[in-house]
Amino acid sequence: MWALVENNEVTRVFTKPTAITIGDNQYPSNIMSVWSSEELEAIGVYKVVVDNTNFKDKNYYQNTDQTFVLAKGTVTASYGSATAKPLDDQTDDSGAVTRGLKYNHKLAVNQQSATLLGDTDWLVIREADGGTAMPSNIKTHRTAIRTKANEMCSLIDGAKSVDALAALYVYDEEGNRPLGEFPTL
16 A cells, blocks of 8 residues: 655555656556655655554454554554444434344354254155154254254353454364354264
């Protein structure tokens, strides 16, 4: 990423090499990748240093737009303070509901369990229609999927903060996470 600096102010930001005109001079896009930093700075183009100190996981937080500042010969892009997304559903004055993180995470768990159960639904239908009985290991597996989905949803409901919810998905050194995994057949 590069920034055009004019009168000690960042006036334009380029996320990819871009042809630019500065004054009466036109420059091709490849100058950003082949010119040295010194050559670029001589015409007012600086490589941007990104400061991700305040950047948080977009799945759980709203990050601010980056701000670009020139200081001591360096252009830095930084984020302001991130705001946690709501855990619970929010209803505005018109009655419109915006779903919170808990709802969306439980929805994902339930969709995944439905997909896993869908693999053996034909056996349920076959048995219900008077055909061959479903094998007991399949019945046990289907029960385990539903039980695990309920456990996962309970853990999600129990999260008291966005960070606590996010922590449910973090794997440890042994490859385990607090939320757990669905059983396999």
